[in-house]
Amino acid sequence: MSLNPSRRQFLQAGLALPAAGLVSSSAKLDTAALQTSSDKIVYRTLGKTGLKVTGVGYGIGFTPVTEVVARALDMGINYYDTSRDYGDSEKIFSGVLKGRKRDKIVIATKSPNREKAKIIADLDRSLQELGTDYVDIWHLHARDTPTSVPDEAIEALEACKKSGKARFVGLSCHDPNRMADFVIKTGKFDVVQTTYSYAIGSYYRDGAIKKLHDAGIGVIAMKVVVALTGLNLKSFDNEPRTTGEGPLAGIKWVLKNPAIGTTVPFMTSIAELEMNFRAMSEPYTPADEKMLYVLNEQIRPDYCRMCYQCSGVCPKGLPATDILRYLAYNDYCGNYHQGLANFKNLSQELRSVRCSDCSTCAIECPNGVHVRDRLMRAQDLFA
Ligand code: SF4
Ligand code: SF4
Incomplete structure (x- = not known):
């Protein structure tokens, strides 16, 4: 799936927007006073x-x-x-x-x-x-x-x-x-x-x-x-x-x-x-x-704790922990390029999986992560 630029920018901003707001509020600090x-x-x-x-x-x-x-x-x-x-x-x-x-x-x-x-x-x-x-x-x-x-x-x-x-x-x-x-x-x-x-x-x-x-x-x-x-x-x-x-x-x-x-x-x-x-x-x-x-x-619903308890659970072979980490580069670090570069290293077969095709997800995260929703966001953003 390809995205038009404005859709991609919107997705990229996603969770990162509030963080950007925080940075700008911090930027109002008097840096001279912080020598x-x-x-x-x-x-x-x-x-x-x-x-x-x-x-x-x-x-x-x-x-x-x-x-x-x-x-x-x-x-x-x-x-x-x-x-x-x-x-x-x-x-x-x-x-x-x-x-x-x-x-x-x-x-x-x-x-x-x-x-x-x-x-x-x-x-x-x-x-x-x-x-x-x-x-x-x-x-x-x-x-x-x-x-x-x-x-x-x-x-x-x-x-x-x-x-x-x-x-x-x-x-x-x-x-x-x-x-x-x-x-x-x-x-x-x-x-x-x-x-x-x-x-x-x-x-x-x-x-x-x-x-x-x-x-x-x-x-x-x-x-x-x-x-x-x-x-x-x-x-x-x-x-x-x-x-x-x-x-x-x-x-x-x-x-x-x-x-x-x-x-x-x-x-x-x-x-x-x-x-x-x-x-x-x-x-x-x-x-x-x-x-x-x-x-x-x-x-809690969005950030994967990297506990690896869902490894090997997806019947389509998706490495959920890894893909959620790529998404976190964008959503939590403002680092879209790192997320994209990692996603591109997945095989073509894995990159073409769409979680939206599953009615329910085989992964039930014990840490409360909404795995299917997050993977769908990653696929929209990077695929
Ligand atoms: S999605 Fe949940 S179970 Fe899977 S690695 Fe992340 S925190 Fe652990
Ligand atoms: S929604 Fe389907 S394809 Fe996606 S991780 Fe869950 S089981 Fe795998």
Whole structure:
């Protein structure tokens, strides 16, 4: 199905519209009054790498906003995450890095490939795009099952490390429960980047994250901000507060966990950056807890918690968790391109499935997600 541009723009905006409203209200903040100082920066040690990284890092994403990235560097945020398969992300980031001290910045990027030669070639291309002769962390991107990490991929990581072009190696995954034992058993990984947020919850993630941390593996939390909405929090607790502080509370929630080395929120405005920055030094409060509780209930029908309990349930073979994640890139991160790029990687057969053809859905989500409705939205938006 193809969409006319106005229909596509309408769908793309969807849930993201209230979030955009929040950003603009935050943007009214006097940024001069938010000048930061080094005592607001809190470093954490990233597992056995020994790297001292700021608790709030930066997810460069597909479409980095250069002035926001530059401001983050000026403020002292030292951890930056990107990927070989994020379009021109590395190249755009390199423009911001020019003239800065390389050894003060921790750069992580990733390869989407599985073959040894391609992973090694990807690193060379990343170095070229980034304008540096080494990366601090070289990840295998999006490995959610051990079979997605063949022996030759591990051999490639070892070769990259041995060459000095990658100081440390890791993988990113959306379900650490399926990967933690494998990562520890191989003994070849220094770090793991994984999904972790108040919305996903402690229940699904804390055990695996602790296991990795205890084994000396540095853990980087991604998708830490689940931002929206037009919710009127004042009516909930009679305290004047803006929902724009939801991302701040969300990052504070993540940083409560001492096993987390850093976080990589995607940020598109200086106001958003300066708010998130506070998460390093401000305490997590009962007011934050209340806010996140309300936000969590509000997003319940729409936001997949990535518990993977519906894996293999759809008789047509749809990977519901993955598609709901692609949709979340648009609806919760304002990152349409990332969602679309992921959707396009599905087979033609899966891309042509239409959930509207089913009268009922075989998936009953225990977390209250309206799976069929959400998949239909993803299919309208991306297919
Ligand atoms: S749709 Fe529900 S069951 Fe499936 S992964 Fe998401 S939260 Fe879990
Ligand atoms: S609506 Fe049908 S095609 Fe879509 S996930 Fe449910 S069972 Fe699968």
